[in-house]
Amino acid sequence: xxxxxxxxxxxxxxxxxxxAGSAFSQGAxxxxxxxxxxxxxxxxxxxxxxxxxxxxxxxxxxxxxxIDDLIVTPKDSVPYAVLSVGxxxxxxxxxxxxxxxxxxxxxxxxxxxxxxxxxxxxLPGYEYAK
Numbered sequence: 001x002x003x004x005x006x007x008x009x010x011x012x013x014x015x016x017x018x019x020a021g022s023a024f025s026q027g028a029x030x031x032x033x034x035x036x037x038x039x040x041x042x043x044x045x046x047x048x049x050x051x052x053x054x055x056x057x058x059x060x061x062x063x064x065x066x067i068d069d070l071i072v073t074p075k076d077s078v079p080y081a082v083l084s085v086g087x088x089x090x091x092x093x094x095x096x097x098x099x100x101x102x103x104x105x106x107x108x109x110x111x112x113x114x115x116x117x118x119x120x121x122x123l124p125g126y127e128y129a130k
Contacts (some may be wrong), residue, residue: 051110056083056103058111065120067110068095083112086118096123 048070056065065083072079077099087093104111112120 013051019074046105054110056110056115058115059111062116064112064115064117065096070099070100071097082126083120086116094121095126096120098123 052067052069054067055063055068058064065085067081068084069082070079071082080097081100081103083096083098084093086097098112098115102112104113
């Protein structure tokens with residue numbers, strides 16, 4: 001999970017208003033603070049394109065959902081995972097949000113240790129902005 005968080009931290013920097021905010025202002029001087037990133041650190045991380053679509057299991061090795069998306073907020077700079085729970089063939093899915101830090105990787109599986117389908121369905125539903 002540490003490596004997953006490292007990858008999302010880089011995404012946070014890119015998505016944060018501090019890096020992108022001035023780029024959208026006309027006539028504003030554009031400055032970006034660059035930093036060197038250790039390639040070995042990135043090599044041990046997880047690509048969001050591989051994480052999205054992954055099944056999520058609990059500590060009892062039961063499939064409890066699927067990662068539908070990853071969202072990094074510019075204000076909080078905290079990554080969140082949108083999970084889809086339930087449904088069949090795309091119908092009746094219930095979307096919920098959990099902090100990405102609640103997920104871990106065990107044997108190449110995404111794990112929400114104490115999660116259950118019932119506890120996830122009890123969370124407030126999430127709807128994507130249109």
